[in-house]
Amino acid sequence: MSLPAEFGLIARYFRPLAGPGALDLADDAAILDLPPGRSLVLAADAIVEGVHFLADDPPDTVSRKLLRTNLSDLAAMGAEPLGYLLTTAFPRGTAEDVVAGFAAGLAEDQALFGLQVLGGDTVAIPGPGCYSLTILGTLPRGQALRRSGALPCDDLWVSGTVGDGALGLAVGQNRWPGDAAGYLLRRYRLPEPRLRLGQALLGLAHAAMDVSDGLVQDLGHLCRASQVAAVIEAARVPLSAPARAAVEGDPGWLPRLLTGGDDYELLFAAPAGRRDDVLAAGRAADTPVTRIGRFAAGDAAVQVLDAGGDRLPLPTGGWSHF
C-alpha cells in the first residue's frame, strides 16, 4: 500500500530536523524529561501569508521568522531553547521546493540557536499558508523574567534598534526604497531573538517582554501588568543608520517607527542603581542595550516626549488583526 504524499514530505524534510525525544516523528507524540531544578517555558505563535509575511518572501525566511518570533518569547522570559513543535498548512499545490526551502531555513536556525523539532503536523490548506509553532524552553525554577515586576523609578531599556521592522515591511511592500545593503528588509524577515541578553538579565531586570506589536503599545502591556506608568524620551530611542536616514528625510517616520511592529527587541525594566550591570549584561550577550526612559508611579499610561520635552503625537495603537 502506498503512503500518502505528506508522509514523504515529513520523511524527507522534517525528520532530519528531529531531536532527541521526537521519536523520529514516527510515533503519536514526543517524550521529554526536564533537567532537575528547571521549569518549562512555553509559547505559541502563528503566521499567515499576506498578514505576517509577504507572499513573495523566500520560504526559508518564512520558517526562520516563525521560529525566531517564538524564540523571542523565550528570550523575553530569560529562557534557553529546548525544542519546538510545528504545524504547517501549505497552500494546496505548493511546489516541493517551497517545502524544501522552508525546512532548510529551519535547519539553519536550529543549528544557530541550538534546538530541534519535537513534533507537529503537515497539512494542505485551500488558501494562504498558515504556520504555527510551539516553542519550549527551560529556565532555573522561580527565576523567569515577567512583565509584572517593573517598579516606579526603574529605568526603561531596550535592546538593539527600534523601527527597522516597520521600515523593512515598507520596503517589502515597495512603500520605501530601502537601503543599499538590504539591511531593513532583512530585519523584517529575520528578527534577532535576544536569547543571550534575556538570560543575562535573570536576577537583574525587574520585568521584560519582547516588542512585537510596536514599542509604545507593548510598553503599555508591560505597564498594565506592573501597574506603573512610563515615559519614553524619543531622542534616546536607538535607531539604525537607515532608520535615522529615514527620519532625517521625513520626520513623520519617527512616530511610525515607535509604534510599528516586527522589531522583536527586548524591552525591560531595571533598577536605576544597576545601570553598569545592565551595560555589562549587554556586553556579555554581545547585544546593544540603551536606556530610553523611566517608569513612574501612575495609571499605566505611556508618554513619549520629543527632544524638547513636549509630548510627541502618535498614530493610534499598534497592529490589530480584527
Next chain:
Amino acid sequence: MSLPAEFGLIARYFRPLAGPGALDLADDAAILDLPPGRSLVLAADAIVEGVHFLADDPPDTVSRKLLRTNLSDLAAMGAEPLGYLLTTAFPRGTAEDVVAGFAAGLAEDQALFGLQVLGGDTVAIPGPGCYSLTILGTLPRGQALRRSGALPCDDLWVSGTVGDGALGLAVGQNRWPGDAAGYLLRRYRLPEPRLRLGQALLGLAHAAMDVSDGLVQDLGHLCRASQVAAVIEAARVPLSAPARAAVEGDPGWLPRLLTGGDDYELLFAAPAGRRDDVLAAGRAADTPVTRIGRFAAGDAAVQVLDAGGDRLPLPTGGWSHF
C-alpha cells in the same frame, strides 16, 4: 490608547480557559513544572476548514474535535492530559459569536478531560479557518506506549467501533442518510479520546497508536515501526449498529469503513497470554475493546481477511493531503 480587537477576544473568550502556569495569557510565555518521576508527552495537530471539518460544522464542535484529536495522541501513549497551547487563525470578518462558540466548546471539554489552556495566539486569515493545537501530557518515566513494540504472535486489538468517522463524514457531506439519532455525525464531529484505556494499557500493551487515517493504513504504520506483519479478520472488526446497517445495505461499505479516517480509536498489540487482562483494562476504563486479529513475523504487510478467510480487496491507502 485603545487596544486592538484581538486583545478583547483573548480577554473575553480565552483567558477564562487559562490554567495555572498560563500567567493569565498576559505574559510572553507560560511556565510549568513537571511532577517528579514523570515525563512530558507532546503532540501537535492542525485542522483546516473544508479539509478536516466542514464549513457548516458548529464552532463548538470544531474546537472540541481539535482538542480531542490531540488528546487521542496522548491516549495512544498512555499519557494523562496536562494542558495545551492553541493558535487560532479565524477567517477575516468572523462574527464574535463564532469565537464565543469555539471557546465554549473548549470550556466544555476542558472540564470533561481535566486540562486548561496554557498559551497561544489569535490571528485572522484571509482564507479558511486554520487552527493548531499543541497538547501536553505526562506519564510515568519510561512507561510510554510506543508504536514499535509489537511482537509476532501478539494479539491485535481495537477500542470502540471502527468506521463511524468515515460514515459520519459521508452524512455531513449528504452522501449518506445517516441514522435517526445523529450518532454517526456526532462520531465524526466529536471523537472520543480513549485516555483512560491508554493509561490502563501501560505495562500491558506492547505497542499502541490511535487510528486517525484509517484502520488499515495506521496498522501499517505500527507494523513498520515494530517490523512485524499483521492480519485483520474483517468479521471481528467491531461496528456500531448504524455502521452494521450500512454494510448490510451495501457490502461495498465494509472496505471503506476499514480504510476511512477520523475514528480516533486505539489500536494496540498485547500478548496472547494476557487476553483477560486486556478485557479487564477495557472494563476498568469503561471502553469496549475487541480482538480483531494478530501480528505475525514478516515484512510489515497488513492483510485483511473476509469471513471465508480470503483476502478482502481494499481501496488504496488512507487520507492524503498532497
